[in-house]
Amino acid sequence: MRWPWSTMWRPVRRRRRGGGVELRWLTARSWTQRWYPQGIDVGERRGNRALAVSWFRQDASGRHLASRVALVDRARARRLDIVLAVTDDDGVLQPAPIHAGGLAWFGDRLFAAATGQGIWEFDLGALRRVHGTDAQRVRGGRGRRERRTAVVAVRTRRHPVALRCSFLGRAFDADGTPLPRVLIGEYRGEETGTVGEFTIPDGPDGTFVEVERFEPGIRHMQGAVRWGDRYFVSQSDHLRPGVLWSGPRHALTRHPVALPVGCEDLALDPDDELLWTLGEHPWRRVVRGIPFVSLGLRLPGGSTGPRT
Structure with a gap:
């Protein structure tokens, strides 16, 4: 896979599971309590398909420090970390202070859910490489063991949305055609949240335009996607x-397929016919691709399982 700064790739273990795919982290991120995985989506960069997994970093008191996105090469099961950053009033890069609870990847445009702060947009076509104290700062770390180089994606826009914006997912037609729309939803504890469908901003001055919204009546929602009317x-x-x-938006039923412990976001992958999700808890962290056939989904004239 031809990426800039290829020496920064780190391996991920991949194996088949129940007709699907399972990825596990092969470093301390499997158990660390400093970084937590959250959002997921599938995209393409320089002709190569990859999974994007967002993480947020916190200190021992739970204070937010930084956010990043790991791009996982689907062909080789390796990853590249990209730190999410903003530019302050003095033009200095600072860590993006967002939970990044969901992702939606459209070309070079990466949208991240910024709980309580709308949707933030980052440009994957203009990655930067920073060194030394700049790299440590955007990662939210100052320790001697922090890496001295970081690849950075800088926020280009902050989009206001009249929802809590806890998570973010994609929408597809029933034939697998990706739509320029996203589902934005709210995680709630004792209450139930709202899910809204929005068109993505068109051009530099575009905005998220609400198409519809509904309340599934489900507590602790972590992700939502749409395939046709399902x-x-x-x-x-x-x-x-x-x-x-x-199921249909007003008649959702519990599916027999179980998700990982500590499940988070969802992403549909029509190319490999998989529904992706992930678990956030230390020692239980996994990225799992559930085959469409297990969910009763099938592309017109398509295969009966994933092509991985």
Whole structure:
């Protein structure tokens, strides 16, 4: 895979599981309590397909320090970390202070859910490489063991949305055609949140335009995507396997396929016919691709399983 700064790639373990795919981290990120994985989507960069997984960093008190996105090469099961950053009033790069609970990847445009702060947009076509104290600062670290180089994606726009913006997912037609739309939803504890469908901004002055919204009546929603008239919603359940809900938006039912413990965001992958999700809890972290056939989804004239 031809990427800039290829020496920064780090391996990920990949294996088949129940007709699907499972990726596991092969470093301390499998158990660290400083970084937590959150959002996921599938995209392409320089002709190569990759998974994008967002992470946020916090200190021992729970204070937010930084956010990043790991691009996982689907062909080789390796990853490249990209730090998310903003430019302050003096033109200095600072860590993006967002939870990044969901991702939507359109070409070089990467949208991230910024809980309580709308949707933030980053440009993957203009990555920067920074060194020394700049690299340490955008990573939110000052320790001697912090790497001295970082690849950075800088925020280009901040889009206001009249929702809490806890997570973010894509929408597709029933034939697998990607739509210029996203589902934006709210994680709530004791209450149930709202999911809204929006068109993505068209051009530099565009905005997220709401098409419709609904309340699934589900607590602890973590992600939502749409395939034709069928919706999929993930629900976390503490240290128990997550729950997948599916069906028409006003008639979602619990699906028998279980999600990982500490499940988070969802992403549809029509090319490999997989529904991707991930788990956030230390020692239980996994990125899992669930085959469409297990969900009753099938592309017109398509295969009966993933092509990985």
